[in-house]
Amino acid sequence: MKRTHFFLFIFLIAFPLASAGSVGISPAHFDEHFISGLEKTFRFNTFNSDPEAGIGIVLEGDLTQYATLSENYILGNGKFEVTLKLPENIEKPGTNTLFVKVFESKNTSEEESSGVGGIAAINAPINILVPYPGRYAESTFDIEDVNEGENSTYTLDIKNLGTEDLTIKSTIELFRNNVSGEQLLKKNLDEIFLESKNVLNIVDTLNTSQLGPGSYYVVATVDYGEKKILNQSLRVGQFLIDIIDYDYQFERGSINRFDIEIENKWNSQIRDIFATVTITDEGKVVSDFRTISTETEPWEIRNITGFFDATELESKRYLANMNLFYEDSSSNKLVAIYVQDPPKEKKYTPYIIIGSSIIGILILLGFIYLLIRIKKLNKLVRKNGKKN
Amino acid sequence: MKLSGEDMFSYLAILVIVISLASIGMQFTGNVTHDAVVNVTVSESAAINFTVALVNFASGSVTDGAAGATLETGVDSATADGSWSGTQDALTLQNIGNVNVTLGFMASDVAADYLGGTSPTFKYKVTNGASDAGACVSNGASDWTEFTTSNAVACSPLQYEDSADEIDVDIQIYIPSDSNTGEQTATITATGTA
Numbered sequence: 001m002k003r004t005h006f007f008l009f010i011f012l013i014a015f016p017l018a019s020a021g022s023v024g025i026s027p028a029h030f031d032e033h034f035i036s037g038l039e040k041t042f043r044f045n046t047f048n049s050d051p052e053a054g055i056g057i058v059l060e061g062d063l064t065q066y067a068t069l070s071e072n073y074i075l076g077n078g079k080f081e082v083t084l085k086l087p088e089n090i091e092k093p094g095t096n097t098l099f100v101k102v103f104e105s106k107n108t109s110e111e112e113s114s115g116v117g118g119i120a121a122i123n124a125p126i127n128i129l130v131p132y133p134g135r136y137a138e139s140t141f142d143i144e145d146v147n148e149g150e151n152s153t154y155t156l157d158i159k160n161l162g163t164e165d166l167t168i169k170s171t172i173e174l175f176r177n178n179v180s181g182e183q184l185l186k187k188n189l190d191e192i193f194l195e196s197k198n199v200l201n202i203v204d205t206l207n208t209s210q211l212g213p214g215s216y217y218v219v220a221t222v223d224y225g226e227k228k229i230l231n232q233s234l235r236v237g238q239f240l241i242d243i244i245d246y247d248y249q250f251e252r253g254s255i256n257r258f259d260i261e262i263e264n265k266w267n268s269q270i271r272d273i274f275a276t277v278t279i280t281d282e283g284k285v286v287s288d289f290r291t292i293s294t295e296t297e298p299w300e301i302r303n304i305t306g307f308f309d310a311t312e313l314e315s316k317r318y319l320a321n322m323n324l325f326y327e328d329s330s331s332n333k334l335v336a337i338y339v340q341d342p343p344k345e346k347k348y349t350p351y352i353i354i355g356s357s358i359i360g361i362l363i364l365l366g367f368i369y370l371l372i373r374i375k376k377l378n379k380l381v382r383k384n385g386k387k388n
Numbered sequence: 389m390k391l392s393g394e395d396m397f398s399y400l401a402i403l404v405i406v407i408s409l410a411s412i413g414m415q416f417t418g419n420v421t422h423d424a425v426v427n428v429t430v431s432e433s434a435a436i437n438f439t440v441a442l443v444n445f446a447s448g449s450v451t452d453g454a455a456g457a458t459l460e461t462g463v464d465s466a467t468a469d470g471s472w473s474g475t476q477d478a479l480t481l482q483n484i485g486n487v488n489v490t491l492g493f494m495a496s497d498v499a500a501d502y503l504g505g506t507s508p509t510f511k512y513k514v515t516n517g518a519s520d521a522g523a524c525v526s527n528g529a530s531d532w533t534e535f536t537t538s539n540a541v542a543c544s545p546l547q548y549e550d551s552a553d554e555i556d557v558d559i560q561i562y563i564p565s566d567s568n569t570g571e572q573t574a575t576i577t578a579t580g581t582a
Contacts, residue, residue, distance in 0.1 A: 024435025028487045028582035049437060103577065116443040116559045116576070118479050120436045122489070123581040297521075 021104045022049040025124045033197040034096075034130040038086045042126055043079060046102045051076035056105035063098040063128060073105060084126065093132040094161070099123040129161055131196060136162030141220040141230035143206065145267045145298070147237040151209050156202040156220055156230075160194045166224040168192045172206060174234065175217040184211065194224075213238035213265065235299065237267035241326045244301065248337045250308055252315045258289070258308040260322060264296035271295040273326040275304055279337070280319045287313065315341045433485045434582035436546075440480035443559050448472035456505070456564035470563070478556040480517070481546075481578055488545035489580030491524070493557070495535035496575040503572060505564035510535050510574070514542045517554035523547055524555050532560055539579055546580065 026045045032038075046055050055074045059067050063084065070081040082100055090096055103121035138161055143154040160166050170192075174185035187206060194200050206218075213236050220230040245261035258277065264270050273294050279287040291306035322333045443461055448471040450457045457470030461479075465472035483489060495502070499510035511532040516523045524543035533540070547553055557578075 021441050022435060022437030022484060024433055024485055025582075026431050026433035028432035028434035028485065047435070099581070101579070103579075116445065116479075116561070117441050118438045118481070118557070118576045118578055120438050120481075121577050121579040122434045122436060122485075123579055124434060125582065 021053065021106075021118075021120055023047070023055055023102050023104050023120045023122055025100065025102045025122050027124065029124055030126045032126065032128050034086065034090060034128050036086070036088050038084075040084055042082045042084065042100075044082065044100060044124065045077070045079050046074055047077035048104065054105035056103050058101050058103075059098060060101055060123070061099040061125075062092075062096040063126075067098055082126065084128075086128065090128070090130045093130045093136075096128045096130055098126040098128070100126065129159075129197070131163045132161055134162055135164045135166060135225055136160075137166060137168070137194075137222065137224055137228065139220075139222045139228050139230055141218075141232055143218050143232045143234050145235040145237065146208055147239075147267045148211070148213050149209050151205045151207055152234060153203065153205050154218075154220075156189075156200075156222075158194065158200040158202075158222055160196050160198050160200075163196055165193065165195045168194055168200070169223045170202075171221045171223075173219045173221070174206070174208070174211075175219070177215060178217045179219060179231075181217065184216070208234070208236065211236050213240075235267065237298070238265045239270075239329065240265040241270060241273055241296070241324055241329075241331065243322060243324060243331070243333045246320075246322065246333075246335065248320075248335065250310050250337065250339050251342050252310055252313060252339050253342060254310060256308045256310055258291075258306045259303045260291065260306075260324075261301060261303050262296070262324065263301045264299055267298045269295060269297055270326050273304065273324070275306065275322055275324045277306060277308070277323075278321045279308065280321065281316070286318065310339050313339050315339050430486070432487045432582065434487050434489050434580055435483070435485035436489065436491070436578060436580045437482045437484045438479060438578070439482050439554075440477055443476045443479060445472055445476060445561070446474075450563060450565040450567075454565060456508075456562055456567070458560065458562045460560040461558045478515075478558040479576075481555050481557060482517075483523075483546045483548045483553040483580065485548055485580075485582075487582050488547050489582055490541055491543040491546040491555075491578060491580050492539040492541045493529070493535065494537060494539045494577050494579070496537065496577075498535065498537060499561075502574040503561065503563055503567045505567035507562070508564050508567060509560070509562040511560045512576075513558045513560070515556050515558070516552070517556060520552045520554040523552040535576070539577075 024047050030042050032040065046057065048055050053076065057069060057072050057074065057080060059069060059082070066086055067082055067084045071078070074080065084098065101121060101123050104119045106119070137158055139156065139158045141154065141156050144152050146152045154172065156170065158168060168191065170189040172187045172189070173183055175181040175183050185206065189202065192200060216234040216236065218232045218234050222228040222230065242263045242265055243260055244263050247257070247259050250256040260275055262273065273296060275291045277289055278285055287309050289306045289308060291304040294302065294304055296302060316339060318337050318339060320335050320337045322335065324331045445459050445465060448465070451469040451471070454469035457468040457472065459465050459468055459472055461476045464475045493512060495510065499508040502508070502510055511534050512529060513532050514524055514527055514529040524546055526544040527542065528540070528544070529542040543555065546555065
């Protein structure tokens with residue numbers, strides 16, 4: 001089949017994408033409780049990094065039929081309004097969202113260039129919270145990791161999204177490792193009356209200063225006639241960089257990359273981290289190196305890398321003494337490593353020679369067989385000739 | 389020790405001066421002890437920026453006899469079965485607002501409409517910027533993902549802190565030998581939702 005030589009001009013947004021583009025909107029969102037027949041105007045500011053670039057504005061999602069826009073195009077930056085006139089009733093309880101979308105609006109005829117490009121867009125939601133019939137609340141719970149000796153701050157948000165007012169009792173319990181672990185703390189919060197459509201935001205501390213380093217499990221229970229359980233994990237940090245993994249197999253005759261995986265166990269950044277590695281064979285130092293220096297964010301796991309020179313070493317087991325230094329501290333790990341021969345390249349020459357020889361012998365045998373057959377035929381012809 | 393009348397007047401004068409100064413001072417310093425409060429309200433602003441907004445593979449052709457050519461950012465196009473050349477950088481997107489956004493991608497056309505031919509593909513892959521570890525939380529496009537015409541969430545969320553607010557969006561297209569020819573146009577839209 002003859003294939004044609006195609007010339008393809010790939011144009012993905014073939015217009016003004018050669019230049020960087022941005023778009024933004026403020027406020028980023030509105031949250032409003034549903035009120036029957038409510039008419040409200042929401043004011044937004046939109047902006048583009050290029051004052052000459054246009055911004056398109058559209059409405060999407062639920063409630064678009066009840067909303068109108070003051071502008072659908074703005075050059076550079078400017079203000080616009082969204083007017084929402086809610087109906088008497090919305091059937092779907094919970095959050096009904098109207099998205100106000102702003103996007104880079106580009107004139108395709110202005111500038112042309114081939115390629116694959118992107119357009120930026122932002123959705124600013126207007127969330128209308130329609131109350132659920134009866135008792136209904138939604139809650140979120142967060143607790144901050146700490147270092148040993150510190151108290152942790154927690155946040156408990158409870159939204160009464162039902163039509164009934166609520167009396168709320170809440171508790172916070174802390175367990176070792178997981179929910180089936182030993183209970184170490186329990187805090188009963190004051191009983192609170194929360195009217196329909198109201199939000200309760202509790203920010204308080206939990207006495208975690210007595211806890212040792214490690215992982216804990218925290219359960220917040222929100223009881224308003226129905227119980228809601230919210231789980232979170234809490235880590236108590238220790239000023240420690242731990243070696244959690246390392247390379248241990250290397251190739252003889254080359255300089256090998258040596259990765260050491262470390263974990264920051266502290267709930268803060270640790271700087272100036274590096275390792276020195278000494279390789280010994282029966283107590284005699286055969287190689288040593290130092291890794292690059294680095295820093296780690298709280299709880300971060302990352303590799304630090306050095307280079308191990310095994311050009312002069314035999315294939316065997318060695319000991320590697322890894323000394324890890326960070327700020328004013330250090331830790332140490334003694335491990336076994338293995339230097340191995342590089343993988344051998346498979347040589348096919350002997351197989352080729354053997355195979356060729358067998359084929360050659362077979363051809364020769366065939367040739368001899370044919371010669372014998374020809375000789376026999378000649379003899380037979382001669383005999384027949386004499387008889388005649 | 390006996391004080392003379394002159395001394396008494398001198399001490400009295402000093403006492404009057406000290407009391408006067410103290411009372412003046414108290415009036416002057418009374419307001420200084422009040423706390424000054426400056427109210428500033430910073431509105432939440434959602435904004436994203438394509439700092440690299442174009443990947444230009446330019447024009448080229450599929451090699452005779454090849455089923456198709458794969459072009460990919462970060463990979464020399466000369467290695468594809470085609471006449472394209474050069475290495476293109478990925479698109480780069482930054483959250484320049486002060487709130488996290490849920491980020492999704494969509495294209496105006498799927499591969500079949502955009503490129504045509506036998507089994508074309510039009511994919512993207514999201515990675516954190518070189519100095520922005522953790523920018524894209526819960527990355528839904530960490531492997532090559534085919535573009536669709538509806539918004540598909542990639543980052544939940546794309547964070548806004550300066551140290552972790554930038555992602556690279558690699559593009560990969562497979563152009564079959566029997567694809568459409570001429571200028572092919574599609575649009576990629578990155579949508580951030582606050």
